[in-house]
Amino acid sequence: MARPRTHDETVRTRLLEEASQVIADSGAQGLSLRSVARSSHTTTAAVYSLFGGREALIQAVVEEGFRRFGAVLAAVEHTDDxxxxxxxxxxxxxEFALADPHFYRVMFESLGDGLSRPETPASPTFQVLRAAVARAMGLPQDDSREPGSSPDLDPAGRAALRLWALAHGLISLELTGLVPGDADARRRDYAATLRAARGLVAG
Amino acid sequence: MARPRTHDETVRTRLLEEASQVIADSGAQGLSLRSVARSSHTTTAAVYSLFGGREALIQAVVEEGFRRFGAVLAAVEHTDDxxxxxxxxxxxxxEFALADPHFYRVMFESLGDGLSRPETPASPTFQVLRAAVARAMGLPQDDSREPGSSPDLDPAGRAALRLWALAHGLISLELTGLVPGDADARRRDYAATLRAARGLVAG
DNA sequence: TCAGTTTCATGACACTGTTATATAACGCTG
DNA sequence: CAGCGTTATATAACAGTGTCATGAAACTGA
Structure with a gap:
């Protein structure tokens, strides 16, 4: 027919929520525009006018995911240690990654699908990690160099990237089922590995 | 029609090769049974009788990939250092991962699609790494404990898993476009990070 | 030779993303 | 308030998809 009244929750929001749910449940692979549109009480055309297509809808979900992710990390409190x-x-x-494995995968492991990744080392989420590393290293918390002067990283940034890679690698292997031990043991090993990673922030 | 003569290169091999090519080019997402069957001069029914379906074909490609991967790693020569x-x-x-990023991704980052991962810490490919770590640590090269006695790892295995996670994490982030710098710089940083990872094999 | 099994071509089914068309609702301008 | 352009959305069609049932040809082993 034609354009019905917009409800309290706007169509765009509902689509985003339903798509997030599907992706968290079964990954981006299992996302069907038709079924998402149906459970959002609209049609696929809405996805095209509001987002641009299937890929763009996934991209929007990823960006929403990074907002949530940033909030989770920023909520970790600072102590004197x-x-x-x-x-x-x-x-x-x-914890974030294991709570919604599919979601985490879609956020971090896409590559080449034309998605523009909002999470670059310069992004706010990365900066949370970089600042924590800088504190631990006794360095200034904010990158004091000229902004945009160089794509390279300062020492704290380099260390942060290494720690990030280690954490991501462990989690990625664990999600793929390649880490032995039960859930508790894996959690302990993960923590022990992070503690053993002091050397990564030095070199 | 019906079953035509089997050619020199058997249908199964051709399907596997074509599928590998498509996956290397555009990832598992872009694999269409119909187009793979067409370029293998057969039909989708062959995929079902020879493999079992789309997922099973991908799984077969992954297993073939791990065989190649194992060969590459085993070919790295031993020196006295x-x-x-x-x-x-x-x-x-x-190098293996960057040569065929899509292939690497399909091998290591699937999760939950019902694929049984042939690459577990007990697998031969992992053992190549474990043995190298054991040499570097001055430990016996083969895991001397009862086989299958425990799902846990010996010290060399634990260290190997950590190094594996670090390498995989760095590569995974790099494939996603999250590591700054040009190709040479990224290569140097990767090597430097591995060298700095000595601490991971201690704790 | 002859049953039994495997391979695979054909065709159908339900489903997919995408797009063209048409129409209803909104936002703006006068 | 009237009119107009823009956007949002329903409908429907198109080409493509994975899967499976059917049946026939080719292998296998006794």
């Missing part, structure tokens, strides 16, 4: 704070950050990171 | 050997292994690992 920067090393402990860093570990807490790593545990929060892991 | 176990530390350098370990680094060389890491570089070979990275």
């Amino acid at each position: 920067p090393g402990a704070d860093l570990l807490a950050l790593g545990m929060a990171y892991r | 176990p530390g350098a050997d370990l680094l060389a292994l890491g570089m070979a690992y990275r």
Whole structure:
């Protein structure tokens, strides 16, 4: 027919929520525009006018995911022990990933689908980690160099990237089922590995 | 019609090769049974009788990939410097992943699609890494404990898993476009990070 | 030779993303 | 308030998809 009244919850929001749910449940692979449109009480045309297509809808979900992710990491409180704070950050990171594995995968492991990744080392989410590392290293918390002067990273940024890679790698292997042990053991090993990673922030 | 003569290259092999090509080019997402069947001069029914379906075909490609991967890693020569050997292994690992990013992704990042992962910490490919770590640590090269006695890892296995996670994490982030710098810089940083990871094999 | 099994071509089914068309609702301008 | 352009959305069609049932040809082993 034609354009019906917009409800309290706007169509765009409903589509985003339903799509997020499907992606969290079964990954981006299992996302069907038709079924998402149906459970949002609209049609696929809405997806095209509001987002641009299937890929763009997924991209919107990913961006929403990064907002949530940033909030989770930023909520980790600062104590007077920067090393402990860093570990807490790593545990929060892991918890987020394991809570919604499919979601985490879509956020971090897409590649080449034309998605523009909102999470670059310059992004706010990364800066939370970088600042925590800088505290632990006794360095200034904000990158003091000229903004945009160079794509390279300062020492704290480099260390943060290494820690990030380690955490992400462990979690990624764990999600793929390649890490042995039960859930508790894996959690302990993850924490122990992060603690053993002090050397990564030095070199 | 009916079953035509089997050619020199059997249908199964052709399907596997075409599927590998498509996956290397555009990932598992872009694999269409119909187009793979067409370029293999057969029909989709062959995929079902020879493999079992789309998912099973992908799984077969993954297994073939792990065979190639194992061969690449096993081909890294041993010198009298176990530390350098370990680094060389890491570089070979990275080279394999960057040569066919889609392929690497399909191998390591699937999760929950019902694929049974042939690459577990007990698998031969992992054992290549574990043995190299054991040499570098001055430990016996083969896991001397009762086989299957425990799902846990021995010290060399634990260290190997950590190094694996670090390498995989760095590569995964790099494939997603989250590591700054040009290709040379990224390669150097990767090597530097592996060298700095000595602490991971201690704790 | 002859049953039994495997391979695979054909065709149908339900489903997919995308797009063209048409129309209803909104936002603006006068 | 009237009119107009823009946007949102329903409908319907198109080409493509994975899967499966049917049946026939080719292998296999006794």
